[in-house]
Amino acid sequence: MTQGDEITIRTARPEDAERLADIAEQAWQPVWRESRRQLGDELFEQLHPDAVERKRRAVAEHVTDYPAWCFVAEGGGRVVGFLCARLNAGRDGIVAEIGNNAVDPALRGQGIAPKLYEHAMALFRERGQRYVVLTTGLDDAHAPARRAYEKVGMTPVCPTVQYVRAL
Numbered sequence: 001m002t003q004g005d006e007i008t009i010r011t012a013r014p015e016d017a018e019r020l021a022d023i024a025e026q027a028w029q030p031v032w033r034e035s036r037r038q039l040g041d042e043l044f045e046q047l048h049p050d051a052v053e054r055k056r057r058a059v060a061e062h063v064t065d066y067p068a069w070c071f072v073a074e075g076g077g078r079v080v081g082f083l084c085a086r087l088n089a090g091r092d093g094i095v096a097e098i099g100n101n102a103v104d105p106a107l108r109g110q111g112i113a114p115k116l117y118e119h120a121m122a123l124f125r126e127r128g129q130r131y132v133v134l135t136t137g138l139d140d141a142h143a144p145a146r147r148a149y150e151k152v153g154m155t156p157v158c159p160t161v162q163y164v165r166a167l
């Protein structure tokens, strides 16, 4: 993909699964690095064993299990980002949830993720959803994600922090 290529959003297909897992593996590297830096190697391995494989599997399984709620961004004939979502959370089934989402690290900062969020939110509304929620980190590695979410009008609420002490 080159600068200026149009980005289109479509529903994922089973054959996208491997590419989505590859994007996820690359995109989460800074997140895992920061988490490992803060937790230390031993605790990171305890809390996030097989982080790469688990993330790959979660993304690939979402494509298979919820194909209607996995969206991909395409540019220059290639998949460059994705978003996994779920519907009907909450007591009355009116809350949609955005889950794993990522953009090819080489193509960040071009507004690709906000296009995915807007696409998903339009479909959530069509399906009677009245809210969308998601959870992300407050660490530096998640700053691009927080920025992208806030660009499409999401508001941070109920921040949490993890405490740790060696025994």
Ligand SMILES: CC(C)(COP(=O)(O)OP(=O)(O)OC[C@H]1O[C@@H](n2cnc3c(N)ncnc32)[C@H](O)[C@@H]1OP(=O)(O)O)[C@@H](O)C(=O)NCCC(=O)NCCS
Binding pocket: 027, 028, 031, 100, 101, 102, 103, 104, 105, 107, 108, 109, 110, 111, 112, 113, 114, 135, 136, 137, 141, 142, 143, 144, 145, 146, 147, 148, 151
């Ligand atoms: C979160 C993510 C999907 C955003 O995708 P995106 O298409 O780059 O989103 P945007 O283009 O709106 O950029 C968002 C912010 O990223 C930052 N950014 C820009 N270029 C960047 C780059 N090359 N590398 C890292 N961050 C960059 C900027 O702060 C930008 O905000 P700005 O446009 O106001 O400057 C992407 O950063 C990503 O894949 N991150 C890793 C996985 C992740 O954290 N997923 C979300 C989990 S909750």
